[in-house]
Amino acid sequence: MDCFFRLFRRQSAYGTSSYLVTRSPCRGTYAGSVILAGIPLKLGTYGFLRFSIPMFPEATLRSTPFIYTPSAIAIIYTPSTTSRQIDLKKIIAYSPVAHMNLVTIDLVGVEVYDVILEYSSMTRGERCATQNGSRHLCKKFRGLQISDTTIDPTERNDQKKKWSSIPPMSSHGLVPPALFLCVGVLYDRHQTRLVRYYGGSVSTMPNLPTISFSSTLANMSSPGTSSFLGEFPISVGAFQRNSLVATLAALGMILGAAYSLWLYNRAVSGNFKPDFLHKFSDPNGREVSIFLPFLVGGATVR
Secondary structure, three states: OHHHHHHHHOOOOOHHHHHHHHHHHHHOOHHHHHHHHHOHHHHHHHHHHHHHHHHOHHHHHHOHHHHHHHHHHHHHHHHHHHOOOOEHHHHHHHHHHHHHHHHHHHHHHHHHHHHHHHHHHOOHHHHHHOHHHHHHHHHHHHOOOOOOOOOOHHHHHHHHOOOOOHHHHHHOOOHHHHHHHHHHHHHHHHOOOEHHHOOOHHHHOOHHHHHHHHHHHHHOOOOOOHHHHHHHHHHHHHHHHOHHHHHHHHHHHHHHHHHHHHHHHHHHOOOOOOOOOOOOOOOOHHHHHHHHHHHHHHHHOO
């Protein structure tokens, strides 16, 4: 259980964890913020996939209500908190927390639930003495392509359709870093991160709003982006398992889209404020070359 709760805490399912996760990117440099947004928040879900569920399947199955409840609360709590922030870096730092808690719901409630039930129904002797059973379980958990004649080829094809939590993990390892880079470009020009000082940049920096808009669409899981391809199957599967949790998750996604559009409209559209902003220049070639891998990856991750 200690392993379980330590991994679950990495998903920022509690208010204090969300505060700690967002505190480091806001205080660090923009290069450090890109790394922190792209990697550490995904370690919790990776730990579930790699260690917690294969090692403690029965405990994970019994702990399902303790996973659903904080994750559903975090999905609602995070967008509600984000909409009250005035710092651009804080807003971006909070954005992937709700998405990763949605992935956590998917890990326990949709994909591995059937696998855990199958493993729990086996006796201890069947688990230890049947090598084929252990190989079969490892294949399901870790996605290993084991060349075994006892495995039906149609079952192997079914396994390729599972693990819908991997695409959103990969996608949100690329989208928040791209948004941090957009904030870094603005801060490099204007030396401020407060939202109230920005506005009308679409007329002075036309290329940056285009880049930030594509990242905003991916952050709100708009259709056609890699985030949508990962989160839509999760939402459909969640409704099949627990309609209440799925409804809360859908409400959190709506709130996330609301604050994403609010941030883009506040920073890009609106009235121009020349009293606060003085230096205007689009991203140069070096900055565009940094943006490209994140934009291409966020649009093509499957």
